[in-house]
Amino acid sequence: MTETITNSCALIGRHIRHLTRTPEQLLSITLMPVVFVLVFGYLFGSAMKVPGGQSYQDYIMAGIFVQVVLGNMTLSSLGVISDLDNGLMDRFRSLPMSRSAVLIGRTTHDLILTVWCFVLMSGIGYLIGWRVHEGVWSMLGGFGLMLLLGFATSWAGALLGLTLRSAEAVNALGAVIVMPLSFLSNAFIPLDGLPGWMQAIAEWNPVSPVVLACRKLFGNATPDTAGHAFPMEHPIPMAVILSLAMLAIVVPLTIRAYERAATKK
Numbered sequence: 001m002t003e004t005i006t007n008s009c010a011l012i013g014r015h016i017r018h019l020t021r022t023p024e025q026l027l028s029i030t031l032m033p034v035v036f037v038l039v040f041g042y043l044f045g046s047a048m049k050v051p052g053g054q055s056y057q058d059y060i061m062a063g064i065f066v067q068v069v070l071g072n073m074t075l076s077s078l079g080v081i082s083d084l085d086n087g088l089m090d091r092f093r094s095l096p097m098s099r100s101a102v103l104i105g106r107t108t109h110d111l112i113l114t115v116w117c118f119v120l121m122s123g124i125g126y127l128i129g130w131r132v133h134e135g136v137w138s139m140l141g142g143f144g145l146m147l148l149l150g151f152a153t154s155w156a157g158a159l160l161g162l163t164l165r166s167a168e169a170v171n172a173l174g175a176v177i178v179m180p181l182s183f184l185s186n187a188f189i190p191l192d193g194l195p196g197w198m199q200a201i202a203e204w205n206p207v208s209p210v211v212l213a214c215r216k217l218f219g220n221a222t223p224d225t226a227g228h229a230f231p232m233e234h235p236i237p238m239a240v241i242l243s244l245a246m247l248a249i250v251v252p253l254t255i256r257a258y259e260r261a262a263t264k265k
Contacts, residue, residue, distance in 0.1 A: 004098040004100055004104070007101030008098070008101040008104040008105050008108065010105075011104070011106075012104075012108050015105060015106070015109035026113075026116065029075070029113055029117065030117055030120050032071075033068045033117050033121050034121065034124055036064050036068075037064055037128065038128070041056075041060060041128035041129070044056065050190055054220070055129060057125070057128050058129075058130055058131060058220040059190075059215070060188065061121075061130045062142070062215045063185075063186070063188050063211050064125075065118065065121065065214065066149070066182075066187055066207060066211050067178075067187060068117050068118075068121070069114060069153060070153055070178045070182060072110055072114060072150045072154045072157060073153045073154070073156055073160065073178065074157060074171065074178070075110050075154070076106060076110050076155070076157030076158045076161065077157040077158065077161035077164070077170040078161065079110065079158075080157075080161035080162055081164075081165060081166070081170065083102075084161075084162075099258060103254055103255065103258055106154075106158060107154035110150075110154045110157075111147060114147065115147070130220075133218065134219040142213070142214040145240065146210070146214060148239075148244075149243045149246075152243045155246075155250045158258075159253055159254040160174070162257040162258055182207065184201060184205055185205045185207040185211060186202060186208045186211050186212060187207060191203060191208075203228070203229035203231060203232050204229055204231060206242045208231065209238040209239050209242065210239040210242070210243075212232060213239040217236070
């Protein structure tokens with residue numbers, strides 16, 4: 001365990017040093033989230049009506065945060081594919097180090113980038129009218145839930161990259177996974193106006209309880225948006241359970257996939 005922690009910290013530091021030498025990477029990572037905040041906050045904010053008279057700017061921010069978290073899947077996939085293609089993982093494999101540390105370093109680095117995105121998006125959100133109406137600890141709890149989901153999606157992305165080993169395939173499949181999860185949920189629209197069958201799907205979409213949990217912790221939720229399905233009635237524990245369940249499934253699968261992929265010539 002000590003070896004894994006030490007190796008993971010060394011690899012996280014390596015990724016961060018590489019990022020400081022190529023800061024233009026931050027532009028591609030943060031540009032789209034900022035565009036989403038501005039487009040949804042200004043363009044759709046004037047047309048969308050949220051039950052209870054809540055501002056759409058308050059309503060939308062948790063959904064945009066979670067969509068960025070889902071994007072960790074593609075980010076981690078492409079990072080793993082790059083490490084495989086340039087032989088970096090083969091070099092790591094030849095060293096006396098923990099195998100899981102390679103993946104922990106990659107996924108933690110991507111999580112740090114997510115924190116950076118959150119800071120920038122929060123500033124832009126504040127400028128367009130988003131406010132947190134609960135205390136600091138409640139706000140941090142909301143961000144903590146999203147980062148837990150982000151860590152799980154990063155591991156899922158690493159598994160996807162190790163399995164497909166093609167940037168084109170990852171981009172295509174990633175869009176197929178992320179788009180329905182994002183838009184067939186409560187991330188961008190209240191569920192009350194959806195047809196009954198579609199509302200039921202959206203309520204059981206694992207993204208919906210995470211978004212609602214964050215809205216509650218930010219003080220941005222209204223009783224009309226809660227829904228009647230079990231995940232929507234208990235969003236905070238469901239958000240934690242779903243993220244931990246994903247980690248419990250994908251982490252061992254990803255480590256095994258790394259062992260197989262790193263030995264391929």
